[in-house]
Amino acid sequence: MTTRERMLRMFDRKEADRVPIIDHPWPSTIARWKREGLPEDMAWEDYLGTDKHISLMADISPRYPEKTIEETEEYRIYTTKYGVTMKQWKHAASTPQYFDYTVKDADTWRKAKERMVPSDDRIDWEWLKTHYKRCREEGQWIQAYLWFGFDATQSGMVGTEETLMAIAEDPEWIMDTFDHMLTTALTLTDRMWDAGYTVDSIMWTDDLGYKDRTFFSLDTYRQILKPYHQRAIDWAHKKGIKTILHSCGNINSYIPDLIDMGLECFNPIEVKAGMNPEQMKKDYGDKLVLHGGLNALLYENETKEPFFEEIKRLVPIMKENGGYIFGTDHSVPDSVSLEDYRQVVKLAKDYGSY
Numbered sequence: 001m002t003t004r005e006r007m008l009r010m011f012d013r014k015e016a017d018r019v020p021i022i023d024h025p026w027p028s029t030i031a032r033w034k035r036e037g038l039p040e041d042m043a044w045e046d047y048l049g050t051d052k053h054i055s056l057m058a059d060i061s062p063r064y065p066e067k068t069i070e071e072t073e074e075y076r077i078y079t080t081k082y083g084v085t086m087k088q089w090k091h092a093a094s095t096p097q098y099f100d101y102t103v104k105d106a107d108t109w110r111k112a113k114e115r116m117v118p119s120d121d122r123i124d125w126e127w128l129k130t131h132y133k134r135c136r137e138e139g140q141w142i143q144a145y146l147w148f149g150f151d152a153t154q155s156g157m158v159g160t161e162e163t164l165m166a167i168a169e170d171p172e173w174i175m176d177t178f179d180h181m182l183t184t185a186l187t188l189t190d191r192m193w194d195a196g197y198t199v200d201s202i203m204w205t206d207d208l209g210y211k212d213r214t215f216f217s218l219d220t221y222r223q224i225l226k227p228y229h230q231r232a233i234d235w236a237h238k239k240g241i242k243t244i245l246h247s248c249g250n251i252n253s254y255i256p257d258l259i260d261m262g263l264e265c266f267n268p269i270e271v272k273a274g275m276n277p278e279q280m281k282k283d284y285g286d287k288l289v290l291h292g293g294l295n296a297l298l299y300e301n302e303t304k305e306p307f308f309e310e311i312k313r314l315v316p317i318m319k320e321n322g323g324y325i326f327g328t329d330h331s332v333p334d335s336v337s338l339e340d341y342r343q344v345v346k347l348a349k350d351y352g353s354y
Helices: 003-011 027-035 044-048 106-115 125-137 150-158 160-169 171-194 218-224 226-239 252-261 277-284 296-300 305-318 338-351
Strands: 053-056 067-071 075-079 084-089 097-101 141-146 201-205 242-246 265-267 289-291
Touching (some): 003 141, 150 160, 171 226, 201 226, 218 226, 296 305
Parallel strands (some): 141 201, 265 289
């Protein structure tokens, strides 16, 4: 079966040849795998035989100047097109360190918003012309990646503390970031769709929690962010396509609302934050496709046997009646060798087969 066929059967709560295997190694993990034998000119998914998907994403940024401020063998400090100054480590699996933001308040947001105007040059038409047909013919899962919401605002443009303070004290301008970023993304995705570049789903990243709890209450979620999640889901359903939300952290309190809105797939089920994949399967397995749930902290053992044993235990539970996509509960760290991950794939196929 192709990836697309497997994915559709999971969404239909039907058995396939096996569960889809979609995971996300850190760049430093890929670098390690190349040192260990992964061919330079070959996708890791092809080499290891996992499922492939692509994300079509337009540039909705304010297009602030991008420049390198400092670069060493270990790290790079630079500015992004969203106006963020950050430090990225080159050889370590980690999130960036954020230093400064151009957008800090309602006034600086209005100036950024004026720069975020949909135009055809924000779409990589050449990439689409070169690669889209092949991806379709190979049966890959093709999704439109939308960049909007709390996480896009706090991590990509404004900063966590500033965003949370604004939610409490001046939510209107933060809600305007949600609205404008989503509107711009959908406008550009519509242009791709109308040109024949259709997708199987939308997917957006909106990390809404941390260990044991969400960043803000359910009432606050319903007031300031839920309407924009709903609009994204409604747009997808009008197209007849699926919806996937990636949210790290413990967002158990939001799950019933997300299901009521029509969300069809949730990722990554972060165990270390307090999410329980087995309980989610029991409570929501007939309503929500579950992707992930393999505790990445188990990778940190000197031997990877605890992670292997967790695959053997958990996957048979999660795959029952379809509705499951194999993956870790975030990313594959660079403590995992190529041979280690080859064994992960083998076990995922063995225990995820129907």
